[in-house]
Amino acid sequence: MQVLLTTITRRRNGSIGRKTETISCNTFRIGRDTKDELFLPDHRIPYNLATLREGVDGFFVEAEGQNDIRLNGIITKKSQLKAGDTLGIGPYEIKIEESTPDVDLRITLELIHPMGDDVEELLSRSTLTIKTLGVTKRALSWTLALSIIVAFLILPILDATFDAFDSFGKVEVSDSKTMAISRNNRMNFDVSWHTGEMLDSHKFFSNDCGVCHTKPFIMVENDACIACHQAQHGHIDKVTFAKSELNSTRCATCHTDHQGPDPVRATQQALCSSCHMDLATKENKARFANVSDFGTDHPQFKPTIWINASTGTRERVSLDDDPRENSNLKFPHKSHLNAKLMRNPRTGKQEQLVCTSCHLSHMDGQFLKPVSMEEHCSDCHILSFDPGNPQRLVSHGQPHLIEQELIEYYSKLALNGLVNDASAPKVLRRRPGTVLNEEERMEALKWAKYKTKEASNYLFSANQCGSCHVVTVNPEKKALYSIAPVKVTNIWQPHSVFHHGKHRDIECKTCHDADSSLHSSDVLLPKLEDCRECHGGQSASNKIPSTCISCHVFHNDEIALMAPEIKRK
Structure with a gap:
C-alpha cells in the first residue's frame, strides 16, 4: 500500500514546517525500531509499538504485545480507522486525513509533548567518561592488552604444551572413576581457543586437537583429513590436470568443523563457479561446458544414451538435438497407457496402466528399478x-x-x-x-x-x-x-543426481511426455527450461534456490583416490 506521511514541525518563532514523503509497504509499523516504517526516535516510545494494516473494510491499527494506543483520547488495543481520527502514540499525535486517488492512506504526524531540557540535565549529572573515573586511557589500554595476552595466549600455550596446570589443586585419588571425573573437571585455559562444537563423527578424538591441527598456528592440512578418509575419491584426474589449482585446494575449504554436531556441506555456488564459469580457459582439456548459475547460465542437459545397443556404444547428446536412443526395444508408451488397447489375456478384461504399473522406485526413493519382463x-x-x-x-x-x-x-x-x-x-x-x-x-x-x-x-x-x-x-x-541385445538406459545423467522421491508430489506426465510417445527411441526427459519453472539459481527469491551441489557431487567415484599412496588400515 502507498502511505503519504506529512511531518509537522512547530518552530520557536511560531512558523510551521512540513515534510512530506511517500512510503510503500505491506504493513505500516510504528515504533522506536529503526526497521519500522514510522521511526519515532524518542525514548518514551517502545520498540514496535503498533502496526497499521489494510483490511477489507478499510484500515486498522493494532498495538503490539503489552502496549496500548490512544484513539481519539480513548485507550485501546485495536480499532478501525477513518478520516478525522487522531491516534496518540506517546508524545506524538497522528491524524488520519482524507485519502486521495494517488495514495491509499494520508496521515499527519506531529510532536505534541517535547522532552525539553530533562535529558540534558540528566546527562550533566552523570558519569559517562573514563576521565571522570580517574583512570587514564593509556593505563587502561595497557592493562586490558596485557590481560588479554596472558589469559588468551600465554596461559593456553603453557597449558597445552607443558601441562603446567595439571597439578594445580590436584587431589590424590585411588578410584579410577573419581580420577576420570577429576581429569574432566581440571582447569583448561585453552578453552578460549575452541571455535565451536565438533561434528558428532569427530567427537571421539575431541580431546586430541593434534589429530587435525598437526602444526601450531597453521590451518588444517589435507594430509590430516586423508589420514582417516582414505577411501575418498578426488574431483579431477591429477595426471590430466596436473597444474590445476584445485590440486592445492584444502579440504577444509568446503568441509568445516566446529560448526555444530551435524555435517556441514559447503553450498556456496561460488566454490564451483569460480572454476566452471570459465572452464575452457582454465583447463583446455576439460570436456564440460561453462556454467555459473542454474537459473541464468547453465547448458542444456546432455543425457547419456545408447547410440547402438548391439555394439555397446553410448554417447552424451544434448536434449536440444532431439536425441534418439537405439536400445533394440520396441515399446510405445502411448498404446500401453490407452485402456481401450490394453486387455489382460488371463482375465479378458481391459486394464488401465499407469506409470507405477512398471516404474517403481528403490527403497531410497532416488532411482527407479529396472523394468523386467517377468515382473x-x-x-x-x-x-x-x-x-x-x-x-x-x-x-x-x-x-x-x-x-x-x-x-x-x-x-x-x-x-x-x-x-x-x-x-x-x-x-x-x-x-x-x-x-x-x-x-x-x-x-x-x-x-x-x-x-x-x-x-x-x-x-x-x-x-x-x-x-x-x-x-x-x-x-x-x-x-x-x-x-538383438536390449540395453535400456537406467541412469540417464550419471554426472548428476536426481531424487524422484523428493518430487513425488508432482505427476509423472508433468516432466515425462509418455502419453504421446509412440517409439521407445523417444528420450522422455524434461529439458532445462522445464526444471527452471520451479528451480532457480542460488539467489532466486521466487523459486527454489538451487546451487551446484543440489544436483552434482564433488567427489567422483570414477576418479582415483585422493591419496592412493597412503596404505589402507
Whole structure:
C-alpha cells in the first residue's frame, strides 16, 4: 500500500514546517525500531509499538504485545480507522486525513509533548567518561592488552604444551572413576581457543586437537583429513590436470568443523563457479561446458544414451538435438497407457496402466528399478506356444535355448504317446505305454521336429517376440533366430543426481511426455527450461534456490583416490 506521511514541525518563532514523503509497504509499523516504517526516535516510545494494516473494510491499527494506543483520547488495543481520527502514540499525535486517488492512506504526524531540557540535565549529572573515573586511557589500554595476552595466549600455550596446570589443586585419588571425573573437571585455559562444537563423527578424538591441527598456528592440512578418509575419491584426474589449482585446494575449504554436531556441506555456488564459469580457459582439456548459475547460465542437459545397443556404444547428446536412443526395444508408451488397447489375456478384461504399473522406485526413493519382463510384462505378454497346454512357457531372455526347450517338449509328447491332436500321425495317438519300433520312433521324432519349427516360427513372429524385439533370421546358423541385445538406459545423467522421491508430489506426465510417445527411441526427459519453472539459481527469491551441489557431487567415484599412496588400515 502507498502511505503519504506529512511531518509537522512547530518552530520557536511560531512558523510551521512540513515534510512530506511517500512510503510503500505491506504493513505500516510504528515504533522506536529503526526497521519500522514510522521511526519515532524518542525514548518514551517502545520498540514496535503498533502496526497499521489494510483490511477489507478499510484500515486498522493494532498495538503490539503489552502496549496500548490512544484513539481519539480513548485507550485501546485495536480499532478501525477513518478520516478525522487522531491516534496518540506517546508524545506524538497522528491524524488520519482524507485519502486521495494517488495514495491509499494520508496521515499527519506531529510532536505534541517535547522532552525539553530533562535529558540534558540528566546527562550533566552523570558519569559517562573514563576521565571522570580517574583512570587514564593509556593505563587502561595497557592493562586490558596485557590481560588479554596472558589469559588468551600465554596461559593456553603453557597449558597445552607443558601441562603446567595439571597439578594445580590436584587431589590424590585411588578410584579410577573419581580420577576420570577429576581429569574432566581440571582447569583448561585453552578453552578460549575452541571455535565451536565438533561434528558428532569427530567427537571421539575431541580431546586430541593434534589429530587435525598437526602444526601450531597453521590451518588444517589435507594430509590430516586423508589420514582417516582414505577411501575418498578426488574431483579431477591429477595426471590430466596436473597444474590445476584445485590440486592445492584444502579440504577444509568446503568441509568445516566446529560448526555444530551435524555435517556441514559447503553450498556456496561460488566454490564451483569460480572454476566452471570459465572452464575452457582454465583447463583446455576439460570436456564440460561453462556454467555459473542454474537459473541464468547453465547448458542444456546432455543425457547419456545408447547410440547402438548391439555394439555397446553410448554417447552424451544434448536434449536440444532431439536425441534418439537405439536400445533394440520396441515399446510405445502411448498404446500401453490407452485402456481401450490394453486387455489382460488371463482375465479378458481391459486394464488401465499407469506409470507405477512398471516404474517403481528403490527403497531410497532416488532411482527407479529396472523394468523386467517377468515382473512387469508377463501378465499380458505370455510366452506360451501350445494351445493344448497354455501353462507351458518358454524361457525369456535366452533365445538360443528356446529351440532346445521346444524339441524336448514335443519329443516327450511324441515318444510317450500323449498327443491329443487329431491331425497328428496315428502313431502319436496310441495308448500310453505302447512300445514303438524304430520306424514308429523316427516318425514320432519327425513330428516333434516339425512342431518345434512351427512353434519357433510362431514365437519369433512379429506378433510375439517381434512385437518388442528386433528378430533376425539366421538360416545358415545352428540357431534359426536371434534377438538383438536390449540395453535400456537406467541412469540417464550419471554426472548428476536426481531424487524422484523428493518430487513425488508432482505427476509423472508433468516432466515425462509418455502419453504421446509412440517409439521407445523417444528420450522422455524434461529439458532445462522445464526444471527452471520451479528451480532457480542460488539467489532466486521466487523459486527454489538451487546451487551446484543440489544436483552434482564433488567427489567422483570414477576418479582415483585422493591419496592412493597412503596404505589402507
